[in-house]
Amino acid sequence: MNANTLSTPAKVLIYSTAAILLTLGMKAISTVLVPVFFSLFSFLIFAPLVRWFMRKGVPGMVSVFLVIIFFIFIIVGTAILFANSLFQLSNQIPDYEIQVQSIVNSISTYLPRIGFSVESVLRNLAAFAFNVSGEIITGALSAGSTIVLIVITTTFLLLDAASVPDRVQKEVGEQQAHLSHFTKLSRNVINYMLLRTETNLLGGIGTAILLLLGGIDFALLWGLLFFLFGYIPYLGFYLATIPPMLLALFKYGAIGALGVLVGVTIINALVENVLFPSIAGKGLKLSPTIVFLSLFYWSFILGAAGALIAVPLTIVVKIILESSEETRWMAKLMESSGTRVKRGENEGKNES
Incomplete structure (x- = not known):
């Protein structure tokens, strides 16, 4: 049966069933997909550096070696x-727990007395925040074997990339137009990974400097946390802000916590609205709703790691959908409304 002869409800049913089966299948092999996806995105981040070395006359193998050494240095550091x-x-x-108890005791006379203890709720919230931070750090440290696999896979990808141009010229031939189209689409993913990494780095450095000047404990750690959580759309900033705010509360009181919140909010606003282009609406043409929903979708499939790479994975899905006439309408639904309106206006102008 030709897919073009199917009715719209039948197509929706088929595509929905395929999406559900694909989702369940990816969730079942998530332990394999996580290192594969992170290796691919690490490759996208470091491949431009390899090409830069090669343009400077450094041999391909040596370029890859230098980049991998730099990659390992970052991981070890x-x-x-x-x-x-x-x-x-x-x-x-233990000292932080004592400080939490002291703060709760000092404000206990102002707390309402209802059916449950507000003091215990505040204490549990503080303990939960520190436990989450500790689990994140512990999880990162326990992922040693996965990180080694990512480094090895990224190395092989970079080695292949160093010889791709020669092979492409020999083997592509009449497929050059398709290669050009794929390259143009995949450039969106590369641009996102590079821009996101650069701006996260600036935001993390700015946050670490702010916290160092404020005398907040573990300022470098929280700056690194801001860098990592910057990959999580919308929610990452708030998750990364909680630990340094609590430490500022312990050290300086409510004014200190408010100061940290205001400071990191200004840094985040500068990074997201000034340094980082509006990728969801302009550069990547993704609807903010799709970006937000993708966070939960990929987190369901890949766990916490899925939240870090939710946006680039969604871009890849959009690129795949755009590559076929039958699914191109799905890719258009993923675009922001402003992008679709602008495209419609341009098409109208071209027709006139």
Whole structure:
């Protein structure tokens, strides 16, 4: 049966069933997909650096070696920072608990007395925030084997990329138009990963400097947390803000916590609205609703790692849908309304 002869409800049913089966299948092999996806995106981030070395006359193998050494240096440095901060944080947890108890006791006379203890709720919230931070750090440190696999896979991808131009010229031939179309579409993913990484780095450095100037404990750790959580759309900023706010509350009181909130909010606003282009609406043509829903979808499939790469994975899905005439309408539904209106206006102008 030809797919073009199917009715619209039948197509919707088929596509929905396929999407559900694909979702369940990916969830079942999520432990395999996580290192694969992270290797691919690590490759996208570091491939331009390899090409830069090659343009400077450095041989391909040597270029890849230099980039991988740099990659390993970043991973090792991050692991050392995490381990050192986790050790110090675990030693200070009892002191923080005492400070939480002191704060709760000081405001207990102003808390309403209802059917449950507001004091216990506040205490549990503080404990929960520190436990979440500790689990994130512990999880990152325990992912050693996965990180090694990511480094190895990224190395092979970069080695292949160093020789791709020669092979492409020999093997593509009449498929050059299709290759050009794919390259143009995939450039969106590369641009996103590079821009997101650069702006997250600036935001993390700015946050770390702010917290260092404010005398907040583990300022470098929270700056790194801001860098990582910057990949999580909409929610990452708020999750990363909680730990340093609590430490500022312990050290300086409510004014200190408010100061940290205001400071990191200004930094985040500068990064997202000034330094980082409006990718969801302009560069990537993704609807903000799709971006937000993708966060939950990929988190369901891949766990916490899915939240970090939800947007680039959604871009890949959009690229795949755009590659076929039958599914191109789905890709258009994923675009922001402003993009579709602008495209319609341009088409109208071209027709006139």
